[in-house]
Amino acid sequence: MRGVGCMNNNREGSSLSTISNTLSAVKSKPRSHSINYVSSDYESLDYDHYESELTVREEKLNGYKTVVASNVIRWLIYFSIAICTAAVGIFIDTVIEYFCNWKFQSIRNCIDVKHSTVECLIIWILFTVIPTIIGCCVVLFMEPSAAGSGIPFVISYLNGIRIPRMTAVRCLLVKVISVVCVCIAGLGGGKEGPLIHIGAMVGGSVVEAWWKGFRNGPGRKVIGPLQNDRERRDMMAAGAAAGLSAAFGSPVGGTLMSLEEGTSFWSSSLMWKVFFCAAIAFPTYNAGKNVLFSNNTNPSESVHRKSIYFFGKFNENTIYFSYSEFPIFIIFGIFGGLLGALFVNINYHLSIFRMKHIISNRKKLMESVFVAVFVAIINLTSMILLNNCQTKLEISSSNVVQMYCPAGSYNEISSFWLHTPEESIRSLFHYPIEAYSVVPLLVYCVIYFILTELTVGLNMSAGLFLPSLLIGAAWGRIASIVIHYYSPGTIGDDPGKYALLGAAAQLGGIVRATISLTVVFIEATGNVQFLLPLMITLFTAKWTGDFFTDGIYEMQIKLSGVPLLVSEPPPLTSDITTEDFMSDTVCAIPHILMVGKLVDILNTTKHNGFPVVASKVCFCRTRNIEHKCYGLLKGFILRSQLNAILEHNLYLTPLHDENYCIKLELLRKSTYTCHNTQQFQRLKVDEDERSIVIDLGPYMNSAPYIVRLETSLSRTFRLFRTLGLRHIVVINNTNEVVGIVTRKDLAKFRLWRKAATMGLKEVNVY
Numbered sequence: 001m002r003g004v005g006c007m008n009n010n011r012e013g014s015s016l017s018t019i020s021n022t023l024s025a026v027k028s029k030p031r032s033h034s035i036n037y038v039s040s041d042y043e044s045l046d047y048d049h050y051e052s053e054l055t056v057r058e059e060k061l062n063g064y065k066t067v068v069a070s071n072v073i074r075w076l077i078y079f080s081i082a083i084c085t086a087a088v089g090i091f092i093d094t095v096i097e098y099f100c101n102w103k104f105q106s107i108r109n110c111i112d113v114k115h116s117t118v119e120c121l122i123i124w125i126l127f128t129v130i131p132t133i134i135g136c137c138v139v140l141f142m143e144p145s146a147a148g149s150g151i152p153f154v155i156s157y158l159n160g161i162r163i164p165r166m167t168a169v170r171c172l173l174v175k176v177i178s179v180v181c182v183c184i185a186g187l188g189g190g191k192e193g194p195l196i197h198i199g200a201m202v203g204g205s206v207v208e209a210w211w212k213g214f215r216n217g218p219g220r221k222v223i224g225p226l227q228n229d230r231e232r233r234d235m236m237a238a239g240a241a242a243g244l245s246a247a248f249g250s251p252v253g254g255t256l257m258s259l260e261e262g263t264s265f266w267s268s269s270l271m272w273k274v275f276f277c278a279a280i281a282f283p284t285y286n287a288g289k290n291v292l293f294s295n296n297t298n299p300s301e302s303v304h305r306k307s308i309y310f311f312g313k314f315n316e317n318t319i320y321f322s323y324s325e326f327p328i329f330i331i332f333g334i335f336g337g338l339l340g341a342l343f344v345n346i347n348y349h350l351s352i353f354r355m356k357h358i359i360s361n362r363k364k365l366m367e368s369v370f371v372a373v374f375v376a377i378i379n380l381t382s383m384i385l386l387n388n389c390q391t392k393l394e395i396s397s398s399n400v401v402q403m404y405c406p407a408g409s410y411n412e413i414s415s416f417w418l419h420t421p422e423e424s425i426r427s428l429f430h431y432p433i434e435a436y437s438v439v440p441l442l443v444y445c446v447i448y449f450i451l452t453e454l455t456v457g458l459n460m461s462a463g464l465f466l467p468s469l470l471i472g473a474a475w476g477r478i479a480s481i482v483i484h485y486y487s488p489g490t491i492g493d494d495p496g497k498y499a500l501l502g503a504a505a506q507l508g509g510i511v512r513a514t515i516s517l518t519v520v521f522i523e524a525t526g527n528v529q530f531l532l533p534l535m536i537t538l539f540t541a542k543w544t545g546d547f548f549t550d551g552i553y554e555m556q557i558k559l560s561g562v563p564l565l566v567s568e569p570p571p572l573t574s575d576i577t578t579e580d581f582m583s584d585t586v587c588a589i590p591h592i593l594m595v596g597k598l599v600d601i602l603n604t605t606k607h608n609g610f611p612v613v614a615s616k617v618c619f620c621r622t623r624n625i626e627h628k629c630y631g632l633l634k635g636f637i638l639r640s641q642l643n644a645i646l647e648h649n650l651y652l653t654p655l656h657d658e659n660y661c662i663k664l665e666l667l668r669k670s671t672y673t674c675h676n677t678q679q680f681q682r683l684k685v686d687e688d689e690r691s692i693v694i695d696l697g698p699y700m701n702s703a704p705y706i707v708r709l710e711t712s713l714s715r716t717f718r719l720f721r722t723l724g725l726r727h728i729v730v731i732n733n734t735n736e737v738v739g740i741v742t743r744k745d746l747a748k749f750r751l752w753r754k755a756a757t758m759g760l761k762e763v764n765v766y
């Protein structure tokens with residue numbers, strides 16, 4: 001015996017034929033090497049409130065005191081997320097600082113004291129290759145999901161997609177080791193992006209630790225209401241904001257970045273919690289760093305460190321702009337947008353190449369080693385070939401080499417390679433106009449662009465925030481020199497303003513964030529005066545970049561087949577109704593059924609959610625299409641909840657007694673601990689229990705979200721996106737189930753970019 005309509009075992013049931021003339025519908029069967037596929041490997045999260053008879057009873061019994069206690073615990077969790085994220089950030093910084101100093105000192109000694117190019121090259125290669133091998137091996141052999149900046153994963157998770165191992169402690173450890181190695185090796189990757197992912201992982205891990213800590217004690221009923229995907233999502237959003245806040249010293253920017261890039265659902269209470277977390281992380285991180293690095297002897301560096309501004313404070317008396325400079329800001333934005341689009345495009349093709357040809361772990365490791373050797377060789381070669389000499393000017397002599405330059409001067413490009421990216425960005429923003437000349441800046445900009453392209457996509461944990469800022473600051477400074485040459489008055493006393501705008505344009509052109517980046521720049525420079533130029537540049541960069549390509553994160557998400565729902569429904573789709581894209585062969589479960597029948601349904605299907613119905617199969621007709629009805633809708637139940645009912649024999653204990661709390665806890669636990677493999681394990685029950693009758697009424701969500709057959713695609717899309725839904729049941733005008741829609745059914749509708757420009761003709765996406 002089976003549930004109503006549970007005969008088919010496949011997960012792709014929707015019919016797309018009627019709409020293929022307007023949209024390119026994307027098959028859900030994995031088709032790699034393309035941005036036009038949706039992988040069926042990803043599951044959705046349940047951000048919807050789980051409301052059942054059990055939860056209502058629990059709420060009544062617990063009363064107001066428990067609500068207050070849960071709130072207190074919630075704030076404590078947010079507080080601990082902020083502290084832990086800041087602590088991890090401080091640890092990463094300290095290790096990087098220590099090893100980079102050792103590396104730079106060794107290279108400097110070798111070049112200026114021993115004068116042996118071959119020896120120096122070997123030392124440089126060793127300092128680059130060894131950390132690269134460590135950073136790559138930990139990712140490849142311990143936790144492949146720690147590769148990359150991790151921001152696309154954070155965006156996907158906050159959007160409602162379960163990313164396997166996203167909150168595993170091992171992933172967190174591997175990420176930390178790998179990002180440290182990338183920075184020590186001096187590859188084209190930064191720690192700021194990974195810190196956002198690390199913050200989100202800390203958020204997920206900390207909340208799980210709290211859940212586990214309270215699970216068995218009297219605090220069980222206090223932590224109970226916090227044990228769901230929605231709370232965890234909020235805490236991960238807060239962790240991500242704390243990561244950015246610590247990385248750039250930008251609490252408001254971190255909060256806004258979490259909003260702009262991450263969560264599809266936002267409320268003022270969530271904003272407040274996220275902001276609280278970001279606001280705690282920033283001073284904690286800053287205080288920790290000041291304590292650790294307070295006895296630094298290098299005067300120019302300690303000035304930067306004492307400053308709470310990540311980019312160093314921009315002096316309001318020397319940095320100013322006039323309205324006649326607006327065209328320059330727009331040109332900067334356009335240039336940043338174009339370079340950003342070029343970056344994304346090259347990265348896209350490189351990723352496809354890697355997916356096709358660099359598949360085995362051996363090849364992946366070899367690729368990383370090749371990039372590391374290339375970095376060492378190109379760094380040293382550029383110093384030898386481009387022997388531009390500068391007199392020692394502001395730059396601390398500990399981090400530059402004299403090389404072939406006369407006494408009292410230094411090799412100009414060495415100041416880039418023998419500084420950490422954080423120090424380089426501050427010097428590009430603050431050193432006087434004579435400190436750098438055009439050719440070294442140009443060479444640095446081109447080399448760093450190539451290095452970043454090669455590094456992003458390696459099997460290591462590397463972010464592209466700082467590399468993008470460096471590329472932009474370098475070309476911004478070139479522009480500054482050129483403008484100064486032709487019109488000395490425009491630059492004023494501070495050449496850093498164009499470097500800052502270049503950095504903003506480049507980062508905006510690659511990641512396409514606007515509001516959050518504007519605020520990050522203001523907070524990291526401590527200068528509100530530059531708000532208008534930054535806004536103009538960032539808007540123009542986004543518009544220009546968007547005209548040519550998606551942002552880098554969007555591209556990476558599409559490439560990995562994540563069924564992400566973009567912020568807006570596809571255009572020109574109001575004539576498409578739910579009836580056109582729903583699954584009309586629904587596996588529905590009768591409200592009251594025998595245990596054996598339920599086990600058979602779970603063992604023969606792969607669906608994660610089932611409408612619960614009062615059995616009565618019938619037929620109804622709309623627009624000349626005949627639909628099968630699966631019975632009157634009673635509620636909705638998840639596979640994980642059914643699994644828990646069967647595994648813990650909940651059907652054997654009577655419902656109307658105190659044990660419903662235990663039942664509720666088991667149901668809750670099942671939803672957040674179940675992984676794909678556990679979820680679909682074959683269930684077995686004793687033969688004599690198969691005939692026991694079970695009533696799903698108290699366990700199911702008795703008021704699930706529903707849409708009617710006539711509901712438009714855009715309305716269904718908005719419901720999913722804003723409410724963070726996983727399934728939605730389609731009913732006819734007599735409240736009978738006729739279909740089901742999931743996130744993947746909607747994610748299939750990715751408008752192929754060119755369709756719009758081609759007048760929406762049928763487009764072959766493959």
Ligand code: ATP
Nearest residue numbers: 011012013043044583585586587607608609742744
């Ligand atoms: P998720 O994987 O997002 O947690 P799920 O496994 O329940 O959810 P999907 O994998 O998104 O569902 O669905 C694959 C296909 O199966 C979709 O076309 C969807 O409409 C269909 N589907 C989902 N649930 C049912 C069901 N109970 N009965 C019939 N078809 C379903």
